[in-house]
Amino acid sequence: MTNTFLNTINYSIDKFCNSLGFNKTYFHQFLNCSEKQAPKFLNPNDDFKQLKVIDLISILDNLDTKHRKIILDNLCKKYDFVCLDSATTENNNISLEHILLSITSTNGELSSNFLQALEDGNISLDENKLLNEIAYKFRSLLRIFEFKINGVSND
The missing domain is CATH 1.10.287 (Helix Hairpins)
Incomplete structure (x- = not known):
């Protein structure tokens, strides 16, 4: 995965959690990591970790439509598709x-x-x-x- 895509995921999680008044570590419960590991796990600049498809699906499942679309738009643009709700x-x-x-x-x-x-x-x-x-x-x-x-x- 490219850093741009990981940055998009991080941005969507941050904005979603901020809109609810949560810290992004809130997402640890949907991922295979502890609350303490969450900041490192969700860090787009960590070159040693690769986000698993199952993690991406968990992230998408737990975002609202607006923030989910940011991530899907990024993927669609990369491969020259258009994402529609x-x-x-x-x-x-x-x-x-x-x-x-x-x-x-x-x-x-x-x-x-x-x-x-x-x-x-x-x-x-x-x-x-x-x-x-x-x-x-x-x-x-x-x-x-x-x-x-x-x-x-x-x-």
Whole structure:
């Protein structure tokens, strides 16, 4: 596992625990470690330990959807997939018009940021990161749109 992925897991656990007023050692009860070992076990900079798949599943099982999605988004981005919440794709309260407006808005944001990045003839690392984030959001919205139109009946 790369340090970036371990940092993402650590970030998600920290933010989740902070939102509940807990210390991240709270997660020791879901992992194969003691409360005293938890800080070292969850340390993304510890090169001597490898997170086991079963540990990752335990972490994901015990996070809320928002913080679970941070980790899954990281994995999906790495392998060029888009992670969608099942609740988002099944939500019938979102109209097709709303989805299309969001797609149009994001596409405009992507275009304007791309043109701005090209002004100096060089796309910096920060500009590249921003463009990738917007493009990912754009792909996500397109997938939501596809799910939505596939669920619309022609009756």
